């Protein structure tokens with residue numbers, strides 16, 4: 001399938017970039033003054049997160065395209081010329097909501113490299129902790145993809161969602177809905193939801 005070539009090329013470029021960033025991040029102490037290092041590291045973390053996000057956009061796009069192709073080939077009659085782009089968009093959104101940027105290949109390796117650098121380098125001080133947390137914690141609701149305001153988590157798997165959107169999902173399947181995170185198969189009912197105190201604290205610190 002021709003779809004695969006551009007996808008694979010882009011994905012390996014993004015993965016290689018993250019890998020190179022992991023390998024070179026420790027060198028910033030050789031090239032920048034102590035004052036500059038923190039800003040450079042912040043910039044690298046922002047870029048890394050952006051790369052991982054783009055990777056997930058691509059994956060969601062490809063998955064939606066493949067799914068549609070398969071349905072067309074199987075003669076799915078619910079697909080028409082007039083609704084096909086709408087169906088594609090809905091599927092793309094669904095795939096996207098099932099992925100978290102931190103799961104993109106090589107991203108965790110990059111964050112680990114940044115973490116070990118900041119631990120070894122006291123010059124970054126406490127301020128860098130918040131920047132790193134920002135790079136690993138998604139403050140977006142996986143269902144609506146809007147910033148979370150009132151976060152709750154699943155008691156069994158620990159995944160976090162915005163209260164109103166997970167409650168809406170559960171209301172549609174009162175016997176239990178599957179956790180919306182990809183690869184997580186926990187069933188959630190209203191009783192499984194707990195306030196996510198850690199995320200609440202983080203969000204309130206962020207607002208300051």
Ligand SMILES: [Zn+2]
Pocket residue numbers: 154157158159179180181184185186
């Ligand atoms: Zn989960």
